[in-house]
């Protein structure tokens with residue numbers, strides 16, 4: 001088994017509009033097992049297009065114009081994502097990779113309890129499970145993300161934003177994926193709640209061994225949580241290095257510029273233990 005979980009090679013995406021937008025240009029990156037990779041860069045640099053593109057989640061006018069993506073399954077198989085048909089891709093997305101979307105906590109169904117929404121994941125993807133098994137799994141998940149099993153009968157509006165986001169993380173964790181892609185998962189939350197959730201994501205990946213791609217324009221936050229950080233600019237990864245290196249010894253002028261643009265980076269690093 002290789003150390004690498006996902007290998008992205010020479011990956012490019014164009015939005016076929018007039019004039020065409022080259023949103024992602026020849027990106028090559030390996031995500032290792034169990035690591036948190038932060039994807040940073042200004043709004044519009046192509047972070048979301050890259051993360052969605054490698055999972056083939058983009059719709060026209062987006063066109064993948066080059067590259068390949070291989071997933072090194074823990075079972076030993078190498079899965080060429082481009083070669084999967086629609087049904088295989090759908091299963092792959094839930095079983096191997098899960099996604100916490102931007103603003104996901106507002107995507108919960110307002111008229112269903114969070115317990116039943118979590119149970120639905122198992123109903124659809126693990127139809128062989130009994131009702132009692134589903135219940136037990138949901139209770140477990142709610143405990144793991146520190147919402148508490150007693151909240152299973154709560155409706156989304158009865159929970160705080162932070163709690164709802166924890167429910168979304170529980171949902172992403174449900175099928176024990178090997179990779180979790182998180183797109184601005186904590187942006188809408190206040191700083192303290194954000195910190196708590198980051199700590200938890202970091203802890204969960206130690207407990208469960210999944211890798212995380214964490215997308216945000218918030219570089220200080222990435223410095224706290226990430227093992228490695230990829231700095232994107234105009235569709236390209238201009239620097240990819242350990243978070244410590246990015247912080248103490250940035251190589252690219254653009255990385256230095258980005259670091260300077262966050263005044264709160266002048267003091268000590270934050271409190272999240274990686």
Ligand SMILES: Nc1ncnc2c1ncn2[C@@H]1O[C@H](COP(=O)(O)OP(=O)(O)OP(=O)(O)O)[C@@H](O)[C@H]1O
Nearest residue numbers: 015017021023042043044045046047048049050217
């Ligand atoms: N549907 C679309 N049609 C045309 N251009 C698009 C489309 N979606 C995104 N783009 C362009 O592609 C580029 C990359 O956008 P993308 O959303 O991936 O960036 P981002 O770094 O994730 O930004 P943000 O942090 O604001 O989400 C931008 O120039 C954007 O304007």
